[in-house]
Amino acid sequence: MYSNFSSAFWEGYRLGVTGIIAEFNPLHNGHKRLIDFAEKNGDTVVCVISGNFVERGDVACLSKAKRAEFALKCGVDIVAEMPVLWSMSTAQNFALCGVFELYNLGCDTVLFGSECGDIEKLMKTADILLSDEFSLIVAEKMKSGITFAAAREEAAVKLGAEKDILSKPNNNLGLEYIIAAKKLKLPLKFATVLREGEPHDSKNEGSNYVSASFIREKILSGDIGYAERFMPLQIRGSFSPDSVADIRRADRAFLGILRTKAQEDFKKLPDLSEGIENKLYFSLRVAKSLDELYGMIKSKRYTLARVRRLVLSAVLGFDKKFFMRTPPYIRILGFSARGEEHIRTAVSIIPVVMRVSEIAKLDSDSRDVFETECLATDLYALCFSRPLECGLEYKYKLLKP
Amino acid sequence: MYSNFSSAFWEGYRLGVTGIIAEFNPLHNGHKRLIDFAEKNGDTVVCVISGNFVERGDVACLSKAKRAEFALKCGVDIVAEMPVLWSMSTAQNFALCGVFELYNLGCDTVLFGSECGDIEKLMKTADILLSDEFSLIVAEKMKSGITFAAAREEAAVKLGAEKDILSKPNNNLGLEYIIAAKKLKLPLKFATVLREGEPHDSKNEGSNYVSASFIREKILSGDIGYAERFMPLQIRGSFSPDSVADIRRADRAFLGILRTKAQEDFKKLPDLSEGIENKLYFSLRVAKSLDELYGMIKSKRYTLARVRRLVLSAVLGFDKKFFMRTPPYIRILGFSARGEEHIRTAVSIIPVVMRVSEIAKLDSDSRDVFETECLATDLYALCFSRPLECGLEYKYKLLKP
Structure with missing residues (x-):
């Protein structure tokens, strides 16, 4: 195929x-x-x-x-x-x-x-990432406390993927x-x-x-x-x-829109985990700029890009029913x-x-x-x-x- | 009393x-x-x-x-x-x-x-403004197309109020x-x-x-x-x-908040007349600043102060149930x-x-x-x-x- x-x-x-x-x-x-x-x-x-x-x-x-x-x-x-x-x-x-x-x-x-520039290697890696074995190994590795990205790479390499592809x-x-x-x-x-x-x-x-x-x-x-x-x-x-x-010009606008929202408005956002919607709500109550808000929510699990998407999704009122x-x-x-x-x-x-x-x-x-x-x-x-x-x-x- | x-x-x-x-x-x-x-x-x-x-x-x-x-x-x-x-x-x-x-x-x-500095005159004028006669004369005068303020003053004077008090x-x-x-x-x-x-x-x-x-x-x-x-x-x-x-610092914020609202959100605002809530909705779709928005809505009947209140009431989501x-x-x-x-x-x-x-x-x-x-x-x-x-x-x- x-x-x-x-x-x-x-x-x-x-x-x-x-x-x-x-x-x-x-x-x-x-x-x-x-x-x-x-x-x-x-x-x-x-x-x-x-x-x-x-x-x-x-x-x-x-x-x-x-x-x-x-x-x-x-x-x-x-x-x-x-x-x-x-x-x-x-x-x-x-x-x-x-x-x-x-x-x-x-x-x-x-x-x-x-x-990598090599489609064969990528196709092979994709098959590895889709395998049931891969999921099991990742789950196992994450128990040791390493990040998802690290667990993912280690598991793929274990199943035969080339070392640097996933980085x-x-x-x-x-x-x-x-x-x-x-x-x-x-x-x-x-x-x-x-x-x-x-x-x-x-x-x-x-x-x-x-x-x-x-x-x-x-x-x-x-x-x-x-x-x-x-x-x-x-x-x-x-x-x-x-x-x-330039998003910086809308900094107060986006903060203002977030300030008009109730805590429950954040429940329907996509890509939530760890009660991040509550962290978002409480952080935006104190943040004085978008950058400050991002910094408050960012964590090992929530990368900066993911946090930025979360915040802007809230501004735009995304509905998770369209997610995936x-x-x-x-x-x-x-x-x-x-x-x-x-x-x-x-x-x-x-x-x-x-x-x-x-x-x-x-x-x-x-x-x-x-x-x-x-x-x-x-x-x-x-x-x-x-x-x-x-x-x-x-x-x-x-x-x- | x-x-x-x-x-x-x-x-x-x-x-x-x-x-x-x-x-x-x-x-x-x-x-x-x-x-x-x-x-x-x-x-x-x-x-x-x-x-x-x-x-x-x-x-x-x-x-x-x-x-x-x-x-x-x-x-x-x-x-x-x-x-x-x-x-x-x-x-x-x-x-x-x-x-x-x-x-x-x-x-x-x-x-x-x-x-005016004279409480007697003001008390007397208040009684005139509260009289049934006054309302009738105002309604009559407004038929000629003059503004409410002008009709109000003319009617009050007719009933004995001093000329300049209401101006x-x-x-x-x-x-x-x-x-x-x-x-x-x-x-x-x-x-x-x-x-x-x-x-x-x-x-x-x-x-x-x-x-x-x-x-x-x-x-x-x-x-x-x-x-x-x-x-x-x-x-x-x-x-x-x-x-x-300074409200000018929140210009984009307030425009942004208004932009997130649906037309029907404006129906519960207080002090509406002449379908002004629809005019507000359609004006805010084109306005590039609050001042521009005010200018679009202002009319003989809707003074600038009233328009500004209307717009900010919408930003704050006022509920008319508290009005009067x-x-x-x-x-x-x-x-x-x-x-x-x-x-x-x-x-x-x-x-x-x-x-x-x-x-x-x-x-x-x-x-x-x-x-x-x-x-x-x-x-x-x-x-x-x-x-x-x-x-x-x-x-x-x-x-x-």
């Missing part, structure tokens, strides 16, 4: 309709390299991108409209949105939504960048894609490209491929010119400081001429929406998902140098050739 | 236990003159002050704790709080709560400043006190002191008595030294820029030695609370009123240069000698 796309197989091999799951926050040279690879070795390139809130529990530095536009300019054929309920969620949920959307948009292959973030995310597809029994193939340049979160400027967090830092500090050195030529000069969103479920519809943000042609042939088992007005006709789950999306965008609008109005979801214009 | 306290009667007349309803936003020389007058001509001086949100639909520039402290320093014996549901309400509701609290705290006289804000507020007491059948006497110096909202700096809005402007612009020139000696040097609250009702408890913020002695003798028909912990034992209306108060203070906390924590209501320490 899964083809092997390790580097030795590339010569002469065609990828077919290739899917990429990404945040493009912002789209940089590393992303461009992945898109170019998909374009050169396959047919149509389909992307599922995070909406205005991203997986690390933050707002995207540029709106999804802007990021979809950039993706199309850089060679992507179809850009679909990952609704905020999944985009600002665990890696598992993020992966679940991503592969499910890609499959329904007619992709046969999912392409991702990884530190690298892009390997891990790729593994989540593979695992999600296996769980959903989607007949997708996987391919990986060796990640070049600096590791995730690195600040080394020497490379042509610096980390997205380094680029964001430059953008948020106002140095767009500098940030653009690491972005593809096609999109340089395409945004101004006015179009940059597949999305009820797929929303297209834009397409190229080739993408438009492809989209007509794709047979999706869930509605594919081109205009938000179509969502009103869907089931109540779809409307709930979209309502959360609208609120997310209305609050995202408070993160700009001058607040934007509400209802931008309704004003969104499908990007087309 | 109502004694005449026109100036001719002052010589030798004692006021008894004297009540003053005020915002002290901030306490200035004009207020001090009123307090001194009450002290010199009466016994105990009791004040009911607005909490952290004030009648004009704004936050108080200094916290109620600070303003209560200032009042005590300036000679007031008992400071009671007007809960936010009344303090940020119509003049009628504000007056209703004020006189009701003063009466229950054992006052026999309510003292206020007015432009002056302090006369009007005094009239509301008298009318509220009459409606509640409270055996209170009223006295007025001629207001000196500049009219309400004036910016003329020439006088010793400038308007509170002018002083606030100086405080909010950071010029505390200048503002203190118009404040009593007893309190000069008692606050720093850090203790000044008397408060369920009286909370004391502080007292002098004389005030402490007096308070033991006062026989209130509603609970008089010294510690917030006592409120938990009261009825559900009381707890609802206090819950709104807590939220108001938690959001007020976002109006400082650095946000303050939640729960300051619980930390409030009764000011005592």
Whole structure:
């Protein structure tokens, strides 16, 4: 079911309709390299991108409209949105939504960048992680008091995985894609490209491929010119400081929203454990900034990214009923001429929406998902140098050739 | 039932236990003159002050704790709080709560400043405003399309009121006190002191008595030294820029809170007419600041102060069930030695609370009123240069000698 796309197989091999799951926050040279690879070795390139809130529990530095536009300019054929309920969620949920959307948009292959660059090794590791034995060993190891991440790595190595695979973030995310597809029994193939340049979160400027967090830092500090050195030529000069969103501008707004909530409002949040919803409530009573709040909740078990997601999920009033479920519809943000042609042939088992007005006709789950999306965008609008109005979801214009 | 306290009667007349309803936003020389007058001509001086949100639909520039402290320093014996549901309400509701609290705290006289300075004229005008004839004439006059304020003045003059009385804000507020007491059948006497110096909202700096809005402007612009020139000696040097609250700091917070609300959430707000709750909802969808929002809703019928109150009532989730009702408890913020002695003798028909912990034992209306108060203070906390924590209501320490 899964083809092997390790580097030795590339010569002469065609990828077919290739899917990429990404945040493009912002789209940089590393992303461009992945898109170019998909374009050169396959047919149509389909992307599922995070909406205005991203997986690390933050707002995207540029709106999804802007990021979809950039993706199309850089060679992507179809850009679909990952609704905020999944985009600002665990890696598992993020992966679940991503592969499910890609499959329904007619992709046969999912392409991702990884530190290991070897799809065979990753496929094998995925099988290990999915085995019953693995769960048993992890449970056993955690009794000794080590972290889940450490127990997970030790158990995988014990079952034959290569030592360093699970310590690298892009390997891990790729593994989540593979695992999600296996769980959903989607007949997708996987391919990986060796990640070049600096590791995730690195600040080394020497490379042509610096980390997205380094680029964001430059953008948020106002140095767009500098940030653009690491972005593809096609999109340089395409945004101004006015179009940059910074969560710090909404610090009091998000604190204020949390302050209006009752303790019981936090019970329906996803991804809770250890009574964290109560810790959240009591911490937000004393926190004077979001950063202070994150610091109060962070623990060995609740990483900073997880805490940030928890807090922003509370701000947006997430409902856990959508957690670890597949999305009820797929929303297209834009397409190229080739993408438009492809989209007509794709047979999706869930509605594919081109205009938000179509969502009103869907089931109540779809409307709930979209309502959360609208609120997310209305609050995202408070993160700009001058607040934007509400209802931008309704004003969104499908990007087309 | 109502004694005449026109100036001719002052010589030798004692006021008894004297009540003053005020915002002290901030306490200035004009207020001090009123307090001194009450002290010199009466016994105990009791004040009911607005909490952290004030009648004009704004936050108080200094916290109620600070303003209560200032009042005590300036000679007031008992400071009671007007809960936010009344303090940020119509003049009628504000007056209703004020006189009701003063009466229950054992006052026999309510003292206020007015432009007319003649209590006989004001008593007579109050009777006119309360007459059935008056309502009929107002209704008739409004058919011609003039504003309610204009119709009200014309009708009053027709029934024998002096021409300029109803065009002056302090006369009007005094009239509301008298009318509220009459409606509640409270055996209170009223006295007025001629207001000196500049009219309400004036910016003329020439006088010793400038308007509170002018002083606030100086405080909010950071010029505390200048503002203190118009404040009593007893309190000069008692606050720093850090203790000044400015609603502009919560602009995004309040917009954000409004953005999380559904259209139907606005139905339970007090003081609605003409479907204003829907206008509010649709305006807040496009407004990029509170000022912009106010401007969108303002109309001939909805004055700026009323609109500001409406918007902030929505932020605080006011419930109209408390509108035009008397408060369920009286909370004391502080007292002098004389005030402490007096308070033991006062026989209130509603609970008089010294510690917030006592409120938990009261009825559900009381707890609802206090819950709104807590939220108001938690959001007020976002109006400082650095946000303050939640729960300051619980930390409030009764000011005592």
